[in-house]
Amino acid sequence: MKINKNYQNIEETYLFSEVAERVRRFMEKDKSATLIKMGIGDVTRPLCRAAVDALVKASEEMGTAEGFHGYGPEQGYEFLRDEIASYYQRHSGVKLYSEEIFVSDGAKSDIGNILDIFDVDNIVAVTDPVYPVYVDTNVMSGRKIIKLSATADNDFLPMPYPGLEADIIYLCSPNNPTGAAYDKTRLKKWVDFANAHGSVILFDAAYEAFITDPDIPRSIYCIEGARSCAIEFCSLSKTAGFTGTRCGYTVVPEGLVREGVQLRKMWLRRQSTKFNGVSYPVQRAAAACLKESGQEEILQNIAYYKENATIMAQTFAELKWPFAGGKNSPYLWVKCPHGMRSWAFFDDLLERANVICTPGSGFGDCGEGYVRFTSFNTHDNTVEAMRRIKEIFA
Amino acid sequence: MKINKNYQNIEETYLFSEVAERVRRFMEKDKSATLIKMGIGDVTRPLCRAAVDALVKASEEMGTAEGFHGYGPEQGYEFLRDEIASYYQRHSGVKLYSEEIFVSDGAKSDIGNILDIFDVDNIVAVTDPVYPVYVDTNVMSGRKIIKLSATADNDFLPMPYPGLEADIIYLCSPNNPTGAAYDKTRLKKWVDFANAHGSVILFDAAYEAFITDPDIPRSIYCIEGARSCAIEFCSLSKTAGFTGTRCGYTVVPEGLVREGVQLRKMWLRRQSTKFNGVSYPVQRAAAACLKESGQEEILQNIAYYKENATIMAQTFAELKWPFAGGKNSPYLWVKCPHGMRSWAFFDDLLERANVICTPGSGFGDCGEGYVRFTSFNTHDNTVEAMRRIKEIFA
Missing domain, CATH: 3.40.640.10 (Type I PLP-dependent aspartate aminotransferase-like (Major domain))
Structure with a gap:
C-alpha cells in the first residue's frame, strides 16, 4: 500500500490559525477591547x-x-x-x-x-x-x-x-x-x-x-x-x-x-x-x-457590501494608502503604510485600532507588505473601523 | 496540454440506457401494458x-x-x-x-x-x-x-x-x-x-x-x-x-x-x-x-421496503429460483430460470409479466445468468409483480 506522497509537499498555511492566535493573545492582554473583524471571507447577510x-x-x-x-x-x-x-x-x-x-x-x-x-x-x-x-x-x-x-x-x-x-x-x-x-x-x-x-x-x-x-x-x-x-x-x-x-x-x-x-x-x-x-x-x-x-433581493445584499467597500476605499484614499479592489469586488488589497511588513501592520492595526485584517503575505510572496480587507462586516462596524483607522493613522 | 488519457479506458456501461431503450421499444408495441419497475435503485418513500x-x-x-x-x-x-x-x-x-x-x-x-x-x-x-x-x-x-x-x-x-x-x-x-x-x-x-x-x-x-x-x-x-x-x-x-x-x-x-x-x-x-x-x-x-x-419514523420506511423484499423472497422460494439477498438487504439477486442469460430473462419478464428488473450481466461477468430485483417499489406494485411472475412461471 502506497499513499499519495505528494501530500507531504503541501505547505501548511497557518494564516488563519495564526491570525486567531494573535487575536487570542491580544484579547488576553486587553479584555475590554471591541474588536472589528475586517478579514472575514464569509458573507454575513441572511439568505433572501x-x-x-x-x-x-x-x-x-x-x-x-x-x-x-x-x-x-x-x-x-x-x-x-x-x-x-x-x-x-x-x-x-x-x-x-x-x-x-x-x-x-x-x-x-x-x-x-x-x-x-x-x-x-x-x-x-x-x-x-x-x-x-x-x-x-x-x-x-x-x-x-x-x-x-x-x-x-x-x-x-x-x-x-x-x-x-x-x-x-x-x-x-x-x-x-x-x-x-x-x-x-x-x-x-x-x-x-x-x-x-x-x-x-x-x-x-x-x-x-x-x-x-x-x-x-x-x-x-x-x-x-x-x-x-x-x-x-x-x-x-x-x-x-x-x-x-x-x-x-x-x-x-x-x-x-x-x-x-x-x-x-x-x-x-x-x-x-x-x-x-x-x-x-x-x-x-x-x-x-x-x-x-429573486435578483432584486440579492442585489440589495450585494449593494450593502459594495457600500461597505466604498466607505473603506474612501478612507484609504484619504489616508493616501495605495490599494486595489473595492470597486468591482468585496476585497481591498491595501499597501501597508511606511513600508511595514504584513504581519507588523496586522499587529499594529489590531493593537491600536482593534481592527482585524488578513496579512497579505499569507497569500504568497508578492503579498508581503499588503493586507486584505473585506466588505462582509456590517455597515456600522465598517464605519466604526474606518473611523478608528482614520483617527490613528491620519 | 495533456488530458487524462485513463478516461479513454473507462468502459461505457449502457446498462440503464439499454434497459430504458428496450422498455421504450416494448411500450411502442404494447401501449396498454402496465409496467412495474422492480429495477429501481432509488428509494420512493418521502422524507420523514x-x-x-x-x-x-x-x-x-x-x-x-x-x-x-x-x-x-x-x-x-x-x-x-x-x-x-x-x-x-x-x-x-x-x-x-x-x-x-x-x-x-x-x-x-x-x-x-x-x-x-x-x-x-x-x-x-x-x-x-x-x-x-x-x-x-x-x-x-x-x-x-x-x-x-x-x-x-x-x-x-x-x-x-x-x-x-x-x-x-x-x-x-x-x-x-x-x-x-x-x-x-x-x-x-x-x-x-x-x-x-x-x-x-x-x-x-x-x-x-x-x-x-x-x-x-x-x-x-x-x-x-x-x-x-x-x-x-x-x-x-x-x-x-x-x-x-x-x-x-x-x-x-x-x-x-x-x-x-x-x-x-x-x-x-x-x-x-x-x-x-x-x-x-x-x-x-x-x-x-x-x-x-427520528429513528422511529426511519425504521418504518425501512420496514416497508423489507416487507417488499420478504414478499419477493417468498415468491422466488416458491418458484424454486435460487437467489441471494432480500433478508438484510433491499436487493434480491435471482438466478434466471432454465439457465437463461440475463438479457434474455429481462426481455421475457418484460414481455410476459410487464415487470422490469436489472440484468445481472451489467454488473460484471459473474453477473451473467442473474437479474437484480429491488424492494423500492410500493407494496401494491410489489405484490402485483410477484402475482404476475408466479402466474406465468409457476
Missing part, C-alpha cells in the same frame, strides 16, 4: 426571502409521496440550469447551452475536482498572491506550478509574456485576495494566449456579482474565443449568500476540445462517476435567487 | 416528518441575521457528527471519535474522492459483480484492478485466498447488486488479511440499515482490528431516503496509518482543500433522522 421560501417549499414537497425527489440528474436539474443560462444572458448577453452547465455543491469542489480530467504532466500557472486552493490541489497531484507576480506595477493583473509556458492557467477575476479585475482588453490577451498555446484557462468568477463597471467582464465568455479555451467556475456563495447553503456551477463549453476530446464529456463522466447531484431543495433555492424576482 | 421539520426550521433560520450560517466546518457540524457517533454506539456498540467522522454530500462522492490519498501504483481488488463506481474511479486514475468472483459457490461473498495481492479492497456489505452480506466470521478474515498485508479496506455500508440478523455486522468496526485497516462509507440515502437530499459520511479511524502517515489527516487535508461542507439545513435534517425520535 425568495431563497428561504423556495427551500421551505421544496422541503415540504420532499415529505409528500407526490413531491418527493430521489436521485436527481448528476449535472443538475434542468430548471436550475435554465435559470443559470438566463442569468448569463441577462447580465452579459452570453449564450450557454444547458449541457454546458454543471451544478455542484460549490466552486471549491469543482475547482479541485476538475484536475481529474487533466494529466499530471501539465504546467500550471497561478498568480502570486493566490487563493491557496489552486496551489494545494495541484501539489496534491504532483503538477509543476509557476507563479505570475501580481504587483502594483501590473495593476495586480499578471499578463502573458513571451516565452511563457503554461498548460493550465488559473485566473480569478475579480481577484481573491487583491480585488483587482481584468478588463476586456487584458482578458482577451489571455484568451488569445490560451488558444494559441492550446492551454486551458480555469476562470474563477466567484465574485462576478460585484462587478458594475461595464468594461469588466462578468464572464470570460464575454471574450471572443473563450469558448475554445476556458472553463468557468461560479457560485451562489458570494452572489446570494450561499456559503452555508452550498450551490455552485461550472461551465465547460462544447467547443473546448484538447487532444481530440471534448472536455465537457470528460467532466460529465467525472461528475456522473464521483458525484450524485446537489440537494433538491438547495437547487430550488438557487433557482429562486437567479430568477428576476 | 422529523427530516422535513428540521429542513424547514433550519431554512427559516438561514433567513434571519441571528440564525444565518455561512461556511460550516469542512468535516461537518459537531451536532451531526455527535449524532452519527451515537447512532453507531446504539446499533453496534461501536465507539467513534468525532474527529474520525467526515460528513459529506454522499457516499458516492467520498468513495470516488478517497482515491486522492492513495498512490496510483496500488493494486485494487473489487468483487464481480460490482457497483461500477469502484471500477470506473480506479480506471480513471490508472490503477490495476483485480476481480474477485462472487458466485453461488461462495454465497456471493468472495474471501481472501493464499497469494492474493491487493492494496485497496472494496467490500460492499450488504452488497449491491447481490444483496449478500458478510457475517462476522467472514468479515474478520478480510480484516485479518488487510492487517497482515498492510492493505486498506474501503467498506461501503450504504445498506447497513437493512440488517436485522445479529450475526451480520452493521459496521466493519464491529470487527476487532478494523480500526487499523478500514475506511467506512455510509449514507442517509437508503437509511433515511436522502437520495435527493444528499448527505453521507465517511469514517477514517485514528489508528489507520500507512507508510507512517495517519490516513485521517490526509483525508482531512483533502476535504479541507477540495470541499466546503454540506448544506446547513441538510445537516440539520440528517441529525434529526439519526436522533432516537
Whole structure:
C-alpha cells in the first residue's frame, strides 16, 4: 500500500490559525477591547426571502409521496440550469447551452475536482498572491506550478509574456485576495494566449456579482474565443449568500476540445462517476435567487457590501494608502503604510485600532507588505473601523 | 496540454440506457401494458416528518441575521457528527471519535474522492459483480484492478485466498447488486488479511440499515482490528431516503496509518482543500433522522421496503429460483430460470409479466445468468409483480 506522497509537499498555511492566535493573545492582554473583524471571507447577510421560501417549499414537497425527489440528474436539474443560462444572458448577453452547465455543491469542489480530467504532466500557472486552493490541489497531484507576480506595477493583473509556458492557467477575476479585475482588453490577451498555446484557462468568477463597471467582464465568455479555451467556475456563495447553503456551477463549453476530446464529456463522466447531484431543495433555492424576482433581493445584499467597500476605499484614499479592489469586488488589497511588513501592520492595526485584517503575505510572496480587507462586516462596524483607522493613522 | 488519457479506458456501461431503450421499444408495441419497475435503485418513500421539520426550521433560520450560517466546518457540524457517533454506539456498540467522522454530500462522492490519498501504483481488488463506481474511479486514475468472483459457490461473498495481492479492497456489505452480506466470521478474515498485508479496506455500508440478523455486522468496526485497516462509507440515502437530499459520511479511524502517515489527516487535508461542507439545513435534517425520535419514523420506511423484499423472497422460494439477498438487504439477486442469460430473462419478464428488473450481466461477468430485483417499489406494485411472475412461471 502506497499513499499519495505528494501530500507531504503541501505547505501548511497557518494564516488563519495564526491570525486567531494573535487575536487570542491580544484579547488576553486587553479584555475590554471591541474588536472589528475586517478579514472575514464569509458573507454575513441572511439568505433572501425568495431563497428561504423556495427551500421551505421544496422541503415540504420532499415529505409528500407526490413531491418527493430521489436521485436527481448528476449535472443538475434542468430548471436550475435554465435559470443559470438566463442569468448569463441577462447580465452579459452570453449564450450557454444547458449541457454546458454543471451544478455542484460549490466552486471549491469543482475547482479541485476538475484536475481529474487533466494529466499530471501539465504546467500550471497561478498568480502570486493566490487563493491557496489552486496551489494545494495541484501539489496534491504532483503538477509543476509557476507563479505570475501580481504587483502594483501590473495593476495586480499578471499578463502573458513571451516565452511563457503554461498548460493550465488559473485566473480569478475579480481577484481573491487583491480585488483587482481584468478588463476586456487584458482578458482577451489571455484568451488569445490560451488558444494559441492550446492551454486551458480555469476562470474563477466567484465574485462576478460585484462587478458594475461595464468594461469588466462578468464572464470570460464575454471574450471572443473563450469558448475554445476556458472553463468557468461560479457560485451562489458570494452572489446570494450561499456559503452555508452550498450551490455552485461550472461551465465547460462544447467547443473546448484538447487532444481530440471534448472536455465537457470528460467532466460529465467525472461528475456522473464521483458525484450524485446537489440537494433538491438547495437547487430550488438557487433557482429562486437567479430568477428576476429573486435578483432584486440579492442585489440589495450585494449593494450593502459594495457600500461597505466604498466607505473603506474612501478612507484609504484619504489616508493616501495605495490599494486595489473595492470597486468591482468585496476585497481591498491595501499597501501597508511606511513600508511595514504584513504581519507588523496586522499587529499594529489590531493593537491600536482593534481592527482585524488578513496579512497579505499569507497569500504568497508578492503579498508581503499588503493586507486584505473585506466588505462582509456590517455597515456600522465598517464605519466604526474606518473611523478608528482614520483617527490613528491620519 | 495533456488530458487524462485513463478516461479513454473507462468502459461505457449502457446498462440503464439499454434497459430504458428496450422498455421504450416494448411500450411502442404494447401501449396498454402496465409496467412495474422492480429495477429501481432509488428509494420512493418521502422524507420523514422529523427530516422535513428540521429542513424547514433550519431554512427559516438561514433567513434571519441571528440564525444565518455561512461556511460550516469542512468535516461537518459537531451536532451531526455527535449524532452519527451515537447512532453507531446504539446499533453496534461501536465507539467513534468525532474527529474520525467526515460528513459529506454522499457516499458516492467520498468513495470516488478517497482515491486522492492513495498512490496510483496500488493494486485494487473489487468483487464481480460490482457497483461500477469502484471500477470506473480506479480506471480513471490508472490503477490495476483485480476481480474477485462472487458466485453461488461462495454465497456471493468472495474471501481472501493464499497469494492474493491487493492494496485497496472494496467490500460492499450488504452488497449491491447481490444483496449478500458478510457475517462476522467472514468479515474478520478480510480484516485479518488487510492487517497482515498492510492493505486498506474501503467498506461501503450504504445498506447497513437493512440488517436485522445479529450475526451480520452493521459496521466493519464491529470487527476487532478494523480500526487499523478500514475506511467506512455510509449514507442517509437508503437509511433515511436522502437520495435527493444528499448527505453521507465517511469514517477514517485514528489508528489507520500507512507508510507512517495517519490516513485521517490526509483525508482531512483533502476535504479541507477540495470541499466546503454540506448544506446547513441538510445537516440539520440528517441529525434529526439519526436522533432516537427520528429513528422511529426511519425504521418504518425501512420496514416497508423489507416487507417488499420478504414478499419477493417468498415468491422466488416458491418458484424454486435460487437467489441471494432480500433478508438484510433491499436487493434480491435471482438466478434466471432454465439457465437463461440475463438479457434474455429481462426481455421475457418484460414481455410476459410487464415487470422490469436489472440484468445481472451489467454488473460484471459473474453477473451473467442473474437479474437484480429491488424492494423500492410500493407494496401494491410489489405484490402485483410477484402475482404476475408466479402466474406465468409457476
